[in-house]
Each structure stands twice: as structure tokens, then as C-alpha cells.
Amino acid sequence: MEDSIINVLANDNFIVVNRSLIKILGLKETIILGELASEYNYYKKNELLDEDGYFYSTIENIEESTSLSAYEQKKCLDNLSQYNIINVVLKGIPAKRHIKLNTLSIINLFTNHLETSFQKIKKLDCEKLGTNNNNIKNNNKNNNIFKKPTLEEVKQYCLERNNGIDAETFIDFYESKGWLVGKTKMKDWKACVRTWERNRNTKKEDIIPNWFDKENSAAASTEETEEMNKLLEEMTQWVRLLLKSSMIIENV
Numbered sequence: 001m002e003d004s005i006i007n008v009l010a011n012d013n014f015i016v017v018n019r020s021l022i023k024i025l026g027l028k029e030t031i032i033l034g035e036l037a038s039e040y041n042y043y044k045k046n047e048l049l050d051e052d053g054y055f056y057s058t059i060e061n062i063e064e065s066t067s068l069s070a071y072e073q074k075k076c077l078d079n080l081s082q083y084n085i086i087n088v089v090l091k092g093i094p095a096k097r098h099i100k101l102n103t104l105s106i107i108n109l110f111t112n113h114l115e116t117s118f119q120k121i122k123k124l125d126c127e128k129l130g131t132n133n134n135n136i137k138n139n140n141k142n143n144n145i146f147k148k149p150t151l152e153e154v155k156q157y158c159l160e161r162n163n164g165i166d167a168e169t170f171i172d173f174y175e176s177k178g179w180l181v182g183k184t185k186m187k188d189w190k191a192c193v194r195t196w197e198r199n200r201n202t203k204k205e206d207i208i209p210n211w212f213d214k215e216n217s218a219a220a221s222t223e224e225t226e227e228m229n230k231l232l233e234e235m236t237q238w239v240r241l242l243l244k245s246s247m248i249i250e251n252v
Helices: 002-009 019-025 027-045 059-066 070-082 103-143 151-161 167-176 189-202 214-251
Strands: 086-091 096-101
Touching: 002 027, 002 103, 019 027, 019 103, 027 059, 027 070, 027 096, 059 070, 070 086, 151 167, 151 189, 167 189
Parallel strands: none
Antiparallel strands: 086 096
16 A cells, blocks of 8 residues: 555656645645655665665755756755655765655545545535525526416417407406406416306306406396386387377277
């Protein structure tokens, strides 16, 4: 496991950088770490690591491989040391820079980054899901908003059902009602058309919609009857006068 993580970081013949580490450590630090991983592999393969796992690393070698100056190298190594990814010590006579890679710290670094990334992805998914749910709710809410039908729509629907409902009467009636059914806002005008249709088919008197003012209709019928009665009475009187006149003429 420990060697595997080093192999991932190794950059033999190429400068290989791990994108995840760039976000955590920075570009130059990631390049230096990749170069150190390559040096580690070389020393390990040739059994040149000391008993504590340190290997000799010169400023010149790293500069040749990465083009990073001595100052840039020191700054990057200090940063990597703060993350406990490497240990830098001076060993030997004359003293030379030796470096040890702390593979467990590197593994933890990757693991923590993956967990953080997973949490971010999960948060984004939850936010996206929440947005979608809100959109669905808003869409359902918008779908429940009643839209008044046009005269042509009512005509077409009545023709399709062949119910004989007069579309203009339907529209005028509900316009006068503010498109209320009783005291409730209408939700489905087609359902109202079907209700009119059932009422029409149930009783003959329902040919006139049940909203028709029957009291006024009855009053109007009474007035017409009275007028007819007056006309009949006048006609009867005229007939009597004619008959009476004809009897007088005959006697003469």
C-alpha cells in the first residue's frame, strides 16, 4: 500500500502532477512531491534507502528535473513539511539534505480530499434535488391555476360531445358569476360543461339551465296569459255586438 501511493506520484521522464493535490498543496509543491516520489523509487529499487527510509536529494537534481530554483525548492519543502508529508534532515559529513516521504500522511491527504469532495458533491446533489422539487411544486401550482376558456374552446368541446350546450350561454353565465361554482373558484371548465350536459339529459325542463330565473319566467308567463285573456274578452264582446246587429237588421 505504501509503495503504491509512491508509484502514483512518481514522474519518471515526465513531470506528472496530480490535479487533486494541486488544489490542496499548490502547483509547485505538487511538482516537487512528484519528483521526490521518483527519487524515492530509484533509491528503493537500488536498495539505497537508509534504515529510517531517508534518501539523498540534491538541489541541483531537482532543479534540473523541475526547473525550480533553490529558493523555490526550499519554500515548497517547508510547505510540504508543514503538512507532515515529508521530513527534511541533514545527515552525514559533510552534511547533506536527506528526505523521507511520510506515506501514511499522503494517504490521509488523499482520503480527506475524497471525503470532502464527496460531501461537496452530495451537498450539490441535495441542492439540485431541492431545486428540482421546488420547480415541480411551482409547476404543479402553475398547472392548478384556472385559465378561462375561449368561446371557440367551449364550442369545440361541446361539438365533440354533441351535447347541444350553447357555448355563448355557458361563457356569459360564468362571466357573470366571476367563474365561480357556488362560492368556489372554478378549477375545470370542462367538468362544468359535463355537469350542464347531465342536467340537460336528466329532465326535459333542464333544457333550460338550472341557473335560469324561473320566478321571472313564471311571472312573464302570467302576464302573457292575462294579455291573452283580455284579447279573448274583447273579441267576445265584438262578436256579441255583431250578432246583435245582425238580429236587428233581420227584424227590420
